[in-house]
Amino acid sequence: MEIMVTCSSCKEQxxxxxxxxxxxxxxxPYPNVYLATQEQANLQQxxxxxxxxxxxxxxxxxxxxxxxxVDSASKACINRSVPELSLALHENRALGRYYKEVQAGxxxxxxxxWTRLRAQADQYFFHGFHEEIHFAALTLNDSxxxxxxxxxxxxKEALIDERASLFRENTGLYFxxxxxxxxxxxTPGWRAVWAERGMLAACKLQEQLTTTTASSDFADLxxxxxxxxxxxxxxxxxxxxxxxxxxxxxxVVISPQSGEESQTDRLTKRLEERxxxxxxx
Ligand SMILES: [Zn+2]
Numbered sequence: 001m002e003i004m005v006t007c008s009s010c011k012e013q014x015x016x017x018x019x020x021x022x023x024x025x026x027x028x029p030y031p032n033v034y035l036a037t038q039e040q041a042n043l044q045q046x047x048x049x050x051x052x053x054x055x056x057x058x059x060x061x062x063x064x065x066x067x068x069x070v071d072s073a074s075k076a077c078i079n080r081s082v083p084e085l086s087l088a089l090h091e092n093r094a095l096g097r098y099y100k101e102v103q104a105g106x107x108x109x110x111x112x113x114w115t116r117l118r119a120q121a122d123q124y125f126f127h128g129f130h131e132e133i134h135f136a137a138l139t140l141n142d143s144x145x146x147x148x149x150x151x152x153x154x155x156k157e158a159l160i161d162e163r164a165s166l167f168r169e170n171t172g173l174y175f176x177x178x179x180x181x182x183x184x185x186x187t188p189g190w191r192a193v194w195a196e197r198g199m200l201a202a203c204k205l206q207e208q209l210t211t212t213t214a215s216s217d218f219a220d221l222x223x224x225x226x227x228x229x230x231x232x233x234x235x236x237x238x239x240x241x242x243x244x245x246x247x248x249x250x251x252v253v254i255s256p257q258s259g260e261e262s263q264t265d266r267l268t269k270r271l272e273e274r275x276x277x278x279x280x281x
Pocket of ligand 1: 007008009010011012021022023024025026
């Protein structure tokens with residue numbers, strides 16, 4: 001099904017993957033956010049269903065607390081290695097996006113099965129604009145997905161909220177498991193806009209809440225990190241359209257791995273010079 005946008009200025013229609021109207025070039029909605037807005041009614045319905053099920057189990061107040069905590073306190077975080085972050089600290093350098101780096105020749109293609117799967121999934125989920133997307137995870141306790149690098153970059157909400165959308169899980173793993181297609185579309189209501197990420201988290205985690213769950217447990221439910229196998233990591237995936245730089249970063253949390261100590265020292269000096277807040281975990 002082709003999803004079209006109606007231009008707010010000239011009223012012509014254009015494919016949602018374009019950021020600008022193809023007739024008059026007026027900027028329209030961010031494509032990933034537009035896709036999420038198409039599923040808002042499904043998400044709302046899923047949330048009402050989750051709330052009913054939670055009520056039967058006596059955890060409906062806890063579910064509402066989870067929704068509120070995620071809406072008010074969760075952040076998008078991106079993990080990068082020490083060398084990758086060091087590169088991004090140069091003036092006039094954006095944070096790398098995979099496909100743009102490959103195009104520029106800064107990163108070389110490989111035939112790793114995961115790279116191939118990722119490419120298929122990205123072209124399916126972000127058809128026509130996958131090169132523009134930064135991937136992040138949603139966190140409540142400032143700890144990210146260390147399998148993607150030991151530096152966790154927490155992003156400033158005000159600089160991403162209008163261009164971020166979410167998916168209930170890792171889109172690559174979803175693609176492998178469900179093989180979505182025209183006949184078998186992605187489950188409606190599994191996408192959310194930034195302002196409704198609390199509902200998405202509540203729908204996903206409802207079954208994991210029990211009468212002994214405390215609100216202090218929410219952070220560990222939101223990101224379930226598996227040190228042995230990155231494929232078992234479970235998190236809400238955040239998609240951010242367009243460029244990010246070190247100035248989009250609110251704070252860096254570094255968990256140095258062994259062998260990275262001297263690189264980390266140089267990195268923290270650069271972070272101090274650039275006045276980017278950081279902490280060593
Ligand atoms: Zn137009």
